[in-house]
Amino acid sequence: MRQHLVAIGALLALTAALSPTIAAASPAPRSAAELPPLDPALLQKAISGLPSATVTGALVNVAGPAGQWSGTSGVRDVVTRRTVQADGNFRIGSTSKIFTAVVLLQLAAEDELDLDQSVQHYLPGLLPASYPAVTVRQLLNHTSGLPGGDLGDGDAQWFADHRLDSWTPRQIVADAVTHPMEFTPGTAQRYNGTNYYVAGLLIERLTGHTYAHEVRRRVIEPLNLRNTYVLNRHDPRLPGPHAHGYVAVTKDGTTTLHDVSRQSPYPWAEGGLISNSADLRTLITAVFEGRLVPASELNEMFTLPDVPYVGEDNCDTGPDAGRACFSAGLMKATLPNGLSGWGKTGARPGYTTGVFATRGLSRVLVYSLNATGDKDGSESPYIQRIVAATFDPDLLTGN
Numbered sequence: 001m002r003q004h005l006v007a008i009g010a011l012l013a014l015t016a017a018l019s020p021t022i023a024a025a026s027p028a029p030r031s032a033a034e035l036p037p038l039d040p041a042l043l044q045k046a047i048s049g050l051p052s053a054t055v056t057g058a059l060v061n062v063a064g065p066a067g068q069w070s071g072t073s074g075v076r077d078v079v080t081r082r083t084v085q086a087d088g089n090f091r092i093g094s095t096s097k098i099f100t101a102v103v104l105l106q107l108a109a110e111d112e113l114d115l116d117q118s119v120q121h122y123l124p125g126l127l128p129a130s131y132p133a134v135t136v137r138q139l140l141n142h143t144s145g146l147p148g149g150d151l152g153d154g155d156a157q158w159f160a161d162h163r164l165d166s167w168t169p170r171q172i173v174a175d176a177v178t179h180p181m182e183f184t185p186g187t188a189q190r191y192n193g194t195n196y197y198v199a200g201l202l203i204e205r206l207t208g209h210t211y212a213h214e215v216r217r218r219v220i221e222p223l224n225l226r227n228t229y230v231l232n233r234h235d236p237r238l239p240g241p242h243a244h245g246y247v248a249v250t251k252d253g254t255t256t257l258h259d260v261s262r263q264s265p266y267p268w269a270e271g272g273l274i275s276n277s278a279d280l281r282t283l284i285t286a287v288f289e290g291r292l293v294p295a296s297e298l299n300e301m302f303t304l305p306d307v308p309y310v311g312e313d314n315c316d317t318g319p320d321a322g323r324a325c326f327s328a329g330l331m332k333a334t335l336p337n338g339l340s341g342w343g344k345t346g347a348r349p350g351y352t353t354g355v356f357a358t359r360g361l362s363r364v365l366v367y368s369l370n371a372t373g374d375k376d377g378s379e380s381p382y383i384q385r386i387v388a389a390t391f392d393p394d395l396l397t398g399n
Helices: 005-009 014-018 020-024 040-046 093-109 136-140 156-162 169-176 194-207 211-220 277-288 295-302 380-391
Strands: 055-063 069-074 089-091 246-251 254-259 274-276 331-334 340-348 351-357 364-371
Touching (some): 040 069, 055 277, 093 194, 093 211, 093 277, 093 295, 093 340, 093 351, 136 194, 194 211, 277 351, 277 364, 340 364, 364 380
Antiparallel strands (some): 055 069, 089 274, 351 364
16 A cells, blocks of 8 residues: 655655755745745746646645635646636545544544544454554554555556556455554554554444544534545546546557546545545634634644654654654644644545645645656655745745
């Protein structure tokens, strides 16, 4: 089970870390509370030149009392060349984890579960008897030490051929736990989708309802998210207006774009939801304002475990490089100018998404790119420019 490392690696803090020319132009840090003025021209320039070999279309939405902007670039269909719609729907990948964390934290607030109780207590037999106890909190903040699996992995050609294949959450977990634990629970952090498949199963065990039912009842309906969907794993549709997603397959020196807009949403609680920029903006706003999760549990979403991050795939930039950067359902990243953002990224083949905001919601960013690289990171320069233009324009202008 390949992690969504592409989208995660290309967010707020990496702008300086991954671009030597940008890093050289970085000014002295300013107060974390000071937002730069919004520059529409710089934002539009960040997504200019589309379609390209790596991204066919993009949409960006910036909101908040410190300035608003919405823009698109490229095409939603490489055949008809129709333009991207600002309100189009897209596959949000691991941004789905925000929904999952919210539901579990609500259940904790209702005393339906104890975050410090073990997964083995609530879901006996799911994990091997040889595994140590893993708590619910450790699932949510990726300190469980659970391993990842291999189901659903493959190159671009494999995905183009198998995009309608699907697996149950229990099959995904069963495949993952054929591997040994990565580390002792609670001693380190590593981002791993297995945690949120288990979290989804826990929601169903505790409520007696499907994961989709609980997300609709607890999040989608209360917030009136009209363009957010939790589809059955056998339903490959992308409902509503949307840009097509593609993966580029190169064979005998010729590159062909394969339309993968229709694909199984089997990643489920880990990464299977569909939404749009307006709904994600509403979601992150409601989370930050405490309208979905009570204050006592909301702290879990803005608290980083005090442990090292193992591996080189995440949490390797900014002032706290090498330490945990994921909380329950969110992650934190800091730019050279001192601004910090909380949010989440996600990727499915053909779609790369991010939603980030300053803690006080003075600025909220939602973006979606139709990336052709099958999550290989080739769209990262666009994400870097979008994030810099939104939160730290000096990185692009050299001022």
